Amino acid sequence: MVLILLTGNMGNAEVVIDALSICLNINSWEMMISLGFFAAASVRVANELGRGSSKAAKFSIVNIVLTSFFIGFILFVLCLVLRGHIAYMVTENINVVAAVEDLSNLLAWSILLNSVQLVLSGVAVGAGWQSIVAYVNLACYYLVGVPVGAVLGYVFHFQVKVSNSIPCFPA
Incomplete structure (x- = not known):
């Protein structure tokens, strides 16, 4: 929502907000798959470490990361195609x-x-390490991501990566 709010003050805001909303929704759809893997990884690793089996935990980590990466890679290719x-x-x-085509990469x-x-x-x-994960996520998003996005969008006039070469056709 912070991204949408910041985008509302940019040029051609209606088109840019529409495109950004579409991309964020598609990203959210993919994240639903990854959230399932998040839950599975946290439960499996906690169970294996609680049982004292670090080898099984490592095996589980490798398998779930590779599985999630493979699914992400398929969606990556689909998005590019x-x-x-x-x-x-x-x-x-x-x-x-x-x-949206401009933002697809x-x-x-x-x-x-x-x-x-x-x-x-x-x-x-x-x-x-729940607290570390929470702090890292908050710091990366609110202390790094949003300020860098605001500087790139407003100071360097990158907008929402939508290039000025996109023709404005009548709707």
Whole structure:
């Protein structure tokens, strides 16, 4: 929501907010898969470490990270192949479709990296490091991500990565 709020003050806000909302929703759909792996990893690692079996915990970590990465990689490739076509699921506005196509590379990388990051967070939670995971997530998002995004968007005028070369077609 902070990203959407910051985006509302940028040029061509309606198209940019629509495109960003579509990308964030697609990313959220993928994160539902990763959240399942997060829960599975945290429970499995906690059970194996509680049982005193570090080898089984390590084996579980490798398997669940590779499985989540493989699923993330498939979605990564689908996102790159479908590019702007995924926006047609929710809109017919060609300006928004062009903006989603422009954002699709970032969306694909975000999907791939989130598929692994959430599982590794689940491993850390299963190992008993919940507070560290919470602090790292809060610091990365609110102390690094949002300020860097605001500086790139407002100071360097990157907007929401939507290039100025995208034609503005009548809706």
